Amino acid sequence: MKNSSFFIILFSIxxxxxxxxxxxxxxxxxxxxxxxxxxRKSKALLDNPEFDYSSVPLYYKTISSLQLIQNDRWRxxxxxxxxxxxxxxxxxNKTAKGRTLLTSHQQELSALKSDLKAWVADLNxxxxxxxxxxxDNQITxxxxxxxxxxxxxxxxxxxxxxxxxxxxxxxxxxxxxFVGVPYVWAGESPDGFDCSGFTSxxxxxxxxxxxxRAKDQYEAANKVSAEKAQIGDLVFFSxxxxxxxxxxxxxxxxxxxxxxxxxxxxxxxxxxxxxxxYWEKRLYGFGSIIK
Numbered sequence: 001m002k003n004s005s006f007f008i009i010l011f012s013i014x015x016x017x018x019x020x021x022x023x024x025x026x027x028x029x030x031x032x033x034x035x036x037x038x039x040r041k042s043k044a045l046l047d048n049p050e051f052d053y054s055s056v057p058l059y060y061k062t063i064s065s066l067q068l069i070q071n072d073r074w075r076x077x078x079x080x081x082x083x084x085x086x087x088x089x090x091x092x093n094k095t096a097k098g099r100t101l102l103t104s105h106q107q108e109l110s111a112l113k114s115d116l117k118a119w120v121a122d123l124n125x126x127x128x129x130x131x132x133x134x135x136d137n138q139i140t141x142x143x144x145x146x147x148x149x150x151x152x153x154x155x156x157x158x159x160x161x162x163x164x165x166x167x168x169x170x171x172x173x174x175x176x177x178f179v180g181v182p183y184v185w186a187g188e189s190p191d192g193f194d195c196s197g198f199t200s201x202x203x204x205x206x207x208x209x210x211x212x213r214a215k216d217q218y219e220a221a222n223k224v225s226a227e228k229a230q231i232g233d234l235v236f237f238s239x240x241x242x243x244x245x246x247x248x249x250x251x252x253x254x255x256x257x258x259x260x261x262x263x264x265x266x267x268x269x270x271x272x273x274x275x276x277x278y279w280e281k282r283l284y285g286f287g288s289i290i291k
Contacts, residue, residue, distance in 0.1 A: 022051070026060040030108070031277060038064040055092060055101055062088045063112055070119040082135075086142055110265055111278035113143050117264035118244050121185060121194070136185070143265070165252075168232030168290065172250050175202045175260050175268075182267040188212075195245050198262040199234060202248065208289055214246040221287025228253055229286035235259050235273065238284040247271075249286070 022045055030038045038060050045057035062085045069075045069082055092098030102109065116139045123132035175198075184192025188201055196214040203210050210217050218236045229235065230253035237245040247261030250270065257273040273279045 020051075020054070020056070023054070023056045023060075026056070030060060030064060033067075035064045035067040039068060055098060058088060059092070059101055059105065063108065066112060066116065070116070082138065086138065089142055107277060109143070113139065113265045114263070114278060115239065117183075118239055122244070124185065165231065168230070171202060171206060171232045171290075172248065172260060174205050175248060178268045179260075179270070180267055183262050183264045187262075193262040193268060195247065195262045198268060199246050199248060203289065210289065215243040217246055217289075218243050218285065218287055221289050224286040224288050226257075226286060229257070229288075232290055233286050233288045235286050236284040237279065237282040239282060243284055245282075 022041075026038055026042055026045075029041070042057045042061035042064065045051050046061065051057055065078065065081045066085050069078070069085075075081070089102075092102055116135070120132050120136045120139065123135070178190060178193070178198070181190055182192050183194065185194055186197065187193045188197030190201075193201065196210075196212060196217060199214075199217060200210045200212060211220055214236065217234060221234055224233055229249055231250055233249045235247050235249050235257070236243050237247075245261070247259035249257060250260050251258045256275075258270055259273055259279075260268065260270050263269050263271065271279060273283060
């Protein structure tokens with residue numbers, strides 16, 4: 001009887017985590033930002049009794065809808081989608097199976113939160129204060145109960161002998177003391193930073209004055225190629241439009257790129273750029289402001 005129970009449990013686990021071509025396609029299309037396609041295909045899978053055993057289609061319908069609500073026209077046509085998304089995530093987080101699903105897609109959810117926070121910031125820039133305030137609070141509440149992925153907020157630099165590199169390292173050493181400070185929209189002090197507020201604060205310590213906005217910091221910087229970009233240089237990102245994020249490189253030229261920045265989901269932290277499903281595809285360019 002014990003063996004029978006074991007195989008039933010094993011079969012159930014296999015059903016949850018086995019490679020299912022239809023689910024793989026959803027993940028693939030989502031990663032390629034084909035959100036409307038993911039939304040349609042996940043709805044079709046939800047209507048198919050064959051997939052009733054899994055919450056994966058519902059999960060992808062939900063996160064694709066959260067990407068799509070950033071489009072004004074789509075949001076008006078699907079006015080209940082945000083409330084439905086909150087309900088789905090909340091219910092998934094209440095069950096062991098649902099929490100396992102959310103944990104296994106932690107990187108996806110972290111990237112989604114960053115996208116939504118960038119959208120809220122854009123609403124604020126467009127002077128849609130009421131809308132940005134509403135969604136900012138809702139997004140914070142939505143992700144509050146989801147376990148954050150662990151991060152290693154340490155980084156070491158080897159072989160840095162020249163005076164120039166020592167000067168650059170000192171910038172990161174100063175920035176490092178703010179790791180863990182929370183992300184705050186328009187924040188520019190140790191009470192809380194946004195991305196460009198953090199870079200401005202770090203460099204003013206070296207008597208280097210940066211423009212306040214990320215896009216203006218890019219314009220002010222001397223452009224550097226990916227091959228030559230090194231510790232202390234600025235790294236810029238875009239969601240397909242104008243520059244929306246900035247960080248400071250902590251890696252040597254030619255090495256795997258890592259930055260320290262104000263993450264909307266983690267606060268001041270270190271993140272890898274190379275190999276990241278979120279940051280690498282949003283990379284816009286590099287700039288140096290160090291003489």
